[in-house]
Amino acid sequence: MSAILSEATRIRDDICAVGASLFNRGLTAGSTGNISVRLSDGSTLMTPTNASLGELDPARLSRLSPDGAHLDGDRPTKEAFLHNCMYCERPNAGAVVHLHSTHAVAVSVLADIDPADVLPPLTAYYVMRVGTLPLVPYFAPGDEALAQAVKSVAGRHHAVLLANHGPVVAGTTLRDAQYAAEELEETARLHLMLDGRALRPLTPEQVADLRTR
Structure with a gap:
């Protein structure tokens, strides 16, 4: 029990530190965005509803049971189901970051993107940290169909991009999820900056080589 408490204390601090970093760099605004981490006992620590990632209190983070029931802390984000979907389908996922980051959201509203793979492989780090990025169709906030x-x-x-909404990114650790979400946002920014210019993305052979490493 003491080991779990020690783990939870450390993770609570990590979530608040990552939240502040994302908020202070403009990767989320107001009370948008949410973060979760799955603990070794299967329970999940998650940012509360209507909370700014820049002002999180470790003691008030929500804790959910392995089946998604609210155990303690403030009421969890209303987008908890996005995190639960990732954990359910990805047994090795240890954390999920969901942002409303500006450039990724901008890409999500473009009419001419490929819904099977939204962004081109502009850099090696995008391929390694994100890979292919499908677009999930738009649903109203809170719609269970989402x-x-x-x-x-x-x-x-x-990693997936919600149309007219933002990215949801899972990682084996919180830092993995954070860095992948940041790489996605940076690639979205590059994609928009390069609009109308002739591109030289990585070739299929180069992408395949990176995926085998």
Whole structure:
């Protein structure tokens, strides 16, 4: 029990530190975005509803049981189902970061993107940290159909982009999920900056080589 408490204390501090870093760098605004980490006992620590990632209190983070029931702390984010879908379909996922980051959201509203793979492989780090990025169709906030839409692709992709909404990214650790979400946002920014210019993305052979490393 003491080991779990020690783990939870450390993770609570990590979530608050990552939240502040994302908020202070403009990767989320207001009370948007949410973070969760799965503990070794199967329970999940998650940011509360209507909370700014820049002002999180470790003691008030929500804790959920392995089946998603609220155990203690403040009421969890209303987008908890996005995290639960990722954990359900990805047994090795240890953390999930969901942002409303500006450039990723901007890409999600473009009419001419490939819904099977939204962003081109512009850099090696994007390929290694994100891979392919499917677009999940738009659903109103809180619509349970969104959970099913995310669940249908989460088993094959650790990162998805919600149309007119933002990215959801899972990782084996909190830092993995954070860095992948940041790489996704940076690639979205590059994609928009390069709009209308002739591109030289990585070749299929180069992408395949990176995926085998």
